[in-house]
Amino acid sequence: QVQLVQSGSELKKPGASVKISCKASGYTFTVYGLNWVRQAPGQGLEWMGWISTSTGIPTYAQGFTGRFVFSLDTSVSTAYLQISGLKPEDTAIYYCARDSPGVVVTGKTFYYMDVWGKGTTVTVSS
Amino acid sequence: QSVLTQSPSASGTPGQSVTISCSGGKSNIGRNIVTWYQQLPGTAPKLLIYNNNQRPSGVPDRFSGSKSGASASLAISGLQSEDEADYYCATWDDSLNVWVFGAGTKLTVL
Numbered sequence: 247q248v249q250l251v252q253s254g255s256e257l258k259k260p261g262a263s264v265k266i267s268c269k270a271s272g273y274t275f276t277v278y279g280l281n282w283v284r285q286a287p288g289q290g291l292e293w294m295g296w297i298s299t300s301t302g303i304p305t306y307a308q309g310f311t312g313r314f315v316f317s318l319d320t321s322v323s324t325a326y327l328q329i330s331g332l333k334p335e336d337t338a339i340y341y342c343a344r345d346s347p348g349v350v351v352t353g354k355t356f357y358y359m360d361v362w363g364k365g366t367t368v369t370v371s372s
Numbered sequence: 373q374s375v376l377t378q379s380p381s382a383s384g385t386p387g388q389s390v391t392i393s394c395s396g397g398k399s400n401i402g403r404n405i406v407t408w409y410q411q412l413p414g415t416a417p418k419l420l421i422y423n424n425n426q427r428p429s430g431v432p433d434r435f436s437g438s439k440s441g442a443s444a445s446l447a448i449s450g451l452q453s454e455d456e457a458d459y460y461c462a463t464w465d466d467s468l469n470v471w472v473f474g475a476g477t478k479l480t481v482l
Binding site for chain 2: 291341357363
């Protein structure tokens with residue numbers, strides 16, 4: 247079955263870096279894009295951006311440029327999120343979520359996030 | 373402040389029906405399909421409704437979605453205790469070029 251398996255929880259000190267992985271299985275990795283979504287403690291969902299698994303080109307949402315890097319290793323069907331210069335406010339659960347197959351409605355193709363990883367908790371504390 | 377507006381909470385007793393609303397604008401719900409996610413306590417979001425009103429396989433038909441103009445709704449009939457969760461609406465925003473989520477509605481089954 248289609249699934250995204252994320253790496254385990256991380257506890258980091260301010261200023262450190264972290265690299266989270268998201269391994270896909272059950273489908274052809276390079277066919278569907280991969281999104282990253284953040285959920286701060288007790289808060290809602292925030293889209294960080296996505297990476298094209300066919301080209302490797304990342305797109306970052308405002309607020310997630312500079313310290314955040316999306317990357318891929320297509321040989322092992324895995325996407326990565328690296329965060330550098332960690333701050334306490336980066337404490338959150340980070341989810342990867344797959345782009346769906348396109349849905350064509352009145353000639354326009356739409357996408358949504360259909361399969362989600364279980365999330366990786368990153369805690370930043372001194 | 374979320375681009376999509378949801379009521380922070382909703383409640384009902386077992387067997388009742390409840391509706392959760394999601395209000396947006398021309399650049400998001402008005403032009404794009406709406407997706408709903410269910411997040412049970414301590415778990416990842418799960419796809420509940422896509423393309424405004426379509427249910428993925430495995431989602432009970434007690435859950436239904438609709439969209440009109442720049443607003444969308446999620447209806448849950450025959451409430452069950454296991455429906456107690458946070459519900460998020462989501463769509464693409466053509467002006468901001470980002471995925472936008474509602475702030476979530478916490479559903480309590482009394």
